[in-house]
Amino acid sequence: MLQVPFIRENKALVIERLAKRNIDATQMINNVINFDEERRRLQTELDNTLAESNTLSKEIGNLYKSGEVEKANLLKEKTSQLKEASKELAEALSSKTEALNELLYKIPNVPHDSVPRGNSEADNEEIFKEGDIPKLYGGALPHWELAKKYDIIDFELGNKITGAGFPVYKGKGARLQRALIAYFLDKNTAAGYTEYQLPLMVNEASALGTGQLPDKEGQMYHVTEDNLYLIPTAEVPGTNIFRDVVLSESELPVSITGYTPCFRREAGSYGAHVRGLNRLHQFDKVEIIRVEHPSKSYKALERMVDHVKDILKELKLPYRILRLCGADVTFASALTYDFEVFSTAQDRWLEVSSVSNFETFQANRLKLRFKNSEGKNELAHTLNGSSLALPRVLAGILENYQTEEGILVPEVLQSYTGFKIIN
RNA sequence: GGAGAAAUGGCAGAGUGGUCGAAUGCGGCAGUCUUGAAAACUGUUGAGGGUCACACCUCCGGGGGUUCGAAUCCCUCUUUCUCCGCCA
Structure with a gap:
């Protein structure tokens, strides 16, 4: 706030x-x-x-x-x-x-000076684009068809066990998921982020701390018996590490990363644009979180953007970066960059990462402060980003790497998967 | 799940009705000494509200109560520890 x-x-x-x-x-x-x-x-x-x-x-x-x-x-x-x-x-x-x-x-956060005014996501500003869109063979399929063809993701089985939006990954599909998680975590820790394993449920105070409550209550799964919430993102437990904390200035910046499943009710979403992996109730994500000195947070944001760029470049996926307009920038964020991968077979861009600077908006609610050079407690800046969200990256890989022989595995992942092609 | 004990400042740990926002030690910060550092010594050091600045107010796990007055007494919740049970 x-x-x-x-x-x-x-x-x-x-x-x-x-x-x-x-x-x-x-x-x-x-x-x-x-x-x-x-x-x-x-x-x-x-x-x-x-x-x-x-x-x-x-x-x-x-x-x-x-x-x-x-x-x-x-x-x-x-x-x-x-x-x-x-x-x-x-x-x-x-x-x-x-x-x-x-x-x-x-009252939402005050947007950064550079945020364009806008009415809808159509007004987001494309600031960067990289990677060639592959020319696919005649019988190219969307990822949900590929998943079935190669028997790597079973959506119907998920329906049976739980319900829509809870896919089952099988065989090479499961292995590819694990490879992506390991690869993302390795990239993040190599960039200086400390790896954490975090609780998948949080209490009310934590949900309030990062702003999921009170207004987004309906978006989270709520375990009423114990009054706990399933996390919609690792941002919630990860940022709440710092609730009611006073850091010394020398401890800044803090940078952590963590892999967690994420749970979202996504009430009211339906239709073709949520097919397959495009929108799920449970999905995997590797998150990066930073606590920064206010004078350095925007530099840090740029570094986070560069970091995500580097990963997408290594995966050789065609992507673009958007600076979100005022209508699209999330409630708590002052400035957000979205990363979108081009899903060739669907002929559309899929959001795979969102990198934001919240300035003091979250810190104020969390009471996350640091002792500044004058010895006074001052609110720190918090930032976070996906690095990266799995399902749509997976969708992008399946669709962009498909050939008549099978789906090729991106080179950087091959040491993690142990195979080079899904066929 | 059952029985018992406990929760105090960054940490450890005194304090059982007014003189307590709270001894003492450690840690932190500043200074003296030193070429520099360490050691030693001296000073300083919780948070929030409020004010131009003071004053002043609130906070001793959370909530409620007793009292003119509560860290201290009572109730309740939560958490931690010990023992027992169960268990990946």
Whole structure:
């Protein structure tokens, strides 16, 4: 969530930048400022009442000691009045604070200066493109047909065991998945990321910390018996490592990577564009997460982009990079680059990675701070990116590497798979 | 799942109704000394709110209660440890 002092001091800028998201935030921002003023007024009033009450309590103690019981009893009456007053004030204060927070939860992050204004994903800005789109043979198939032909992914079996969106990978298909995970993790750790294995379920506090709650509750699988949520991305457990943490400046930057399955309800999604591996309820992803000094976070974002580029280049997949427009940039992000691989047989681009700088938006909710050179606690910047999400990379490989003899395995993966062709 | 014990600042660990935001040690930071470092010595060092800055307020696992007054007493929840049971 945004920081109130920042909103107070940069009101015009905040409204102007939020307009990139096609929202007129004037009313919301005015409310934030008003609520906050009211909140501070109540706080001061409550503090004064408590101060008075504290002083009187000390006096009463002294009076008892010196045996002046009557005087003490007189003061007691006054403290009970103050107590009632403070109780009312405390209630008013907490309801005002809650109202303010609820409001703040609903305001998305302020987009970075470079984010283009836009109405839909059509306004995303293509900033880079690389790799040749292969010319496929006449009988080229989309990946869900290939999966069936070579018996490497069984969607129907997943239907039987669980339901739609929970595919079963078999034989060389399963091995290829494992190869991709190992390859991604190796690339990430070679780039300095520390590998983590994280819990696949998180508690409510963690889901709140990274912003899945309260607004995206319906997107997560919820284990009601124990009030735990299945993670929609490793970002949730990974970033919550740093909830309520004060780092020393020398510990920055922190960079971690982790492989996890991801679970998403994807309520309301259906149709041809979600066929096969294009959209799943359970999928695998290797994530990279960074905690950065605010002055260095945008450099770090560029480095993350370069890192993902390097991987796609090694896999020899045709891809492009989009700078997301205001309409498409996610709620918590200030600047997001999406990577899309061209799926030749489907003749469309598939998102395989999303790399974002959240600036202090997540850190504020998480209370993730570092002790700066002046010895003061300051919110850190958080960033994350997929490096990479498996299913669509797999779809891209299957479709782009298909030949009449079978599906070739990208060279960099061959040492991981132990085979060169799926046939 | 059953029985018992515990939860205090970055860590360890005192504190059982007012003099406690909290001893002491370690760690961190600054300084003295040193060519530099280490050691030693001196000082400093929790977080949040609030203020131009002070003042002031809140926080001793979470929530509630008793009391003029709670880290300290009571209730409750959570977590950890020990023992037993079960178990990959």
